[in-house]
Amino acid sequence: MEFTVKPIGHVESALKDLDAAPRQGDEGAPAAWLVFETEVADALSSLRPGDAVLVFTWLHRARRDVLRVHPRGDASRPQEGVFSTRSPHRPNPIGLHRVEVTAVEGRRVQVSGLEAIDGTPILDLKPVLAEDVGLR
Amino acid sequence: MEFTVKPIGHVESALKDLDAAPRQGDEGAPAAWLVFETEVADALSSLRPGDAVLVFTWLHRARRDVLRVHPRGDASRPQEGVFSTRSPHRPNPIGLHRVEVTAVEGRRVQVSGLEAIDGTPILDLKPVLAEDVGLR
Numbered sequence: 456m457e458f459t460v461k462p463i464g465h466v467e468s469a470l471k472d473l474d475a476a477p478r479q480g481d482e483g484a485p486a487a488w489l490v491f492e493t494e495v496a497d498a499l500s501s502l503r504p505g506d507a508v509l510v511f512t513w514l515h516r517a518r519r520d521v522l523r524v525h526p527r528g529d530a531s532r533p534q535e536g537v538f539s540t541r542s543p544h545r546p547n548p549i550g551l552h553r554v555e556v557t558a559v560e561g562r563r564v565q566v567s568g569l570e571a572i573d574g575t576p577i578l579d580l581k582p583v584l585a586e587d588v589g590l591r
Numbered sequence: 592m593e594f595t596v597k598p599i600g601h602v603e604s605a606l607k608d609l610d611a612a613p614r615q616g617d618e619g620a621p622a623a624w625l626v627f628e629t630e631v632a633d634a635l636s637s638l639r640p641g642d643a644v645l646v647f648t649w650l651h652r653a654r655r656d657v658l659r660v661h662p663r664g665d666a667s668r669p670q671e672g673v674f675s676t677r678s679p680h681r682p683n684p685i686g687l688h689r690v691e692v693t694a695v696e697g698r699r700v701q702v703s704g705l706e707a708i709d710g711t712p713i714l715d716l717k718p719v720l721a722e723d724v725g726l727r
Contacts, residue, residue, distance in 0.1 A: 456712065458596050458649050460683045479720065495682055497658035501675035508674075511685055513594050522633035538644075538716040539637035546631055547596045547714045549647055549685070576592065578683045580674040584615065 462513065462576035463498075464491035464562075470572045473516055477570045478527060479541070480552050484570040489577055491562040502559050502580075510552040511579035512571050517548035550575070553583065598649065598712035599634075600627035600698075606708045609652060613706045614663060615677070616688050620706040625713055627698040638695050638716075646688040647715035648707050653684035686711070689719065 468487035470476050477483050489510065491499055502508075521544035523534040537545045554566035604623035606612050613619045625646065627635055638644075657680035659670040673681045690702035 456598055458598075458651075458712070460594050460596055460685075462592055462594075463682050495658060495674075498672045498674045498681065500659070500672040502672065506675070509687065511683075515594075522631060523636070536634045536636040536638065538631075538634045539642070539718055541717055541720065545634070545715060546599050547647075549596075549715050551645065551687075551717065576594070579681060579685050581677055581687065582675055584677065 460513065460578050462578060463495045464489055464577040466512065466569065466571045466573060466575040466577065468569065468571065468573045470570070473572060476572050480554060480568040480570045482570070484568045486557065486565060486567055487569040487571070489564040489566060489580070491564070491577070493562065496562055499562065499564070502556060502564060504556050504558055506556040507583040508554060508556060508566070509581045509583060510554055510566070510569065510577060511581070512550035512552065513576040513578055514543040514548035514550045515576060517543040517545070519546055519548060521545065549578065596649065596714050598628070598714060599631045600625055600713040602648065602705065602707045602709060602711040602713065604705065604707065604709045606706070609708060612708050616690060616704040616706045618706070620704040622693065622701060622703055623705040623707070625700040625702060625716070627700070627713070629698065632698050635698065635700065638692060638700060640692050640694055642692040643719040644690060644692060644702070645717045645719060646690055646702065646705065646713060647717070648686035648688065649712040649714055650679040650684035650686045651712060653679040653681070655682055655684060657681065685714065
């Protein structure tokens with residue numbers, strides 16, 4: 456059983472390569488633009504600056520055959536199963552990034568602090584719920 | 592451009608149909624089991640009861656051609672773009688569920704409050720980070 460995902464857009468960022476990218480969005484990641492495909496424009500219509508959103512990406516440079524890793528790539532730490540880490544290397548390399556919308560210009564959406572590199576495909580965008588943050 | 596996702600397991604739940612499922616996990620959803628495929632067992636090895644995790648599912652019953660919806664299916668509310676809602680109907684129907692691990696029995700992992708129906712394919716499992724909840 457397999458399913459097909461189709462990118463709804465891509466990341467436009469000053470981060471051009473993986474070595475320069477921070478490991479998490481709150482570790483010095485720059486602002487970036489999410490550039491959406493024309494055919495999903497209607498799905499964007501309610502997005503506003505100030506919205507807290509979750510960006511789902513496809514980590515196209517990741518390896519899919521890795522099941523255990525050293526946390527944060529630190530060989531001095533014992534290996535862990537990838538489902539207990541945020542390693543990009545995992546069977547389905549879906550990235551999750553919590554950001555804030557800072558501008559909306561048609562199909563271009565600017566967000567704060569995104570650690571994904573330039574050209575990363577975007578799969579989905581969802582609003583943050585109180586439930587996600589464990590507040591209810 | 593397209594990518595292929597392959598389920599790493601499936602949900603085993605008393606929720607058998609969509610009409611009975613709550614809209615969010617904190618709205619009366621039952622405990623459920625995540626049953627993983629043999630080939631990803633190593634990726635589970637660090638999971639422990641008490642872990643707060645994000646379950647990524649493939650909402651296999653969703654429609655992918657819906658771009659605008661009435662929030663929570665309420666026709667009295669104005670339509671919104673799906674990227675501003677948590678509707679299952681969206682171009683890439685990836686579900687996100689924040690749950691707590693309550694038991695680990697080999698490749699079977701019990702979690703609290705999961706609103707996904709029985710048989711829902713699982714795509715990924717990640718630990719919750721402080722960043723996701725906006726605490727840093």
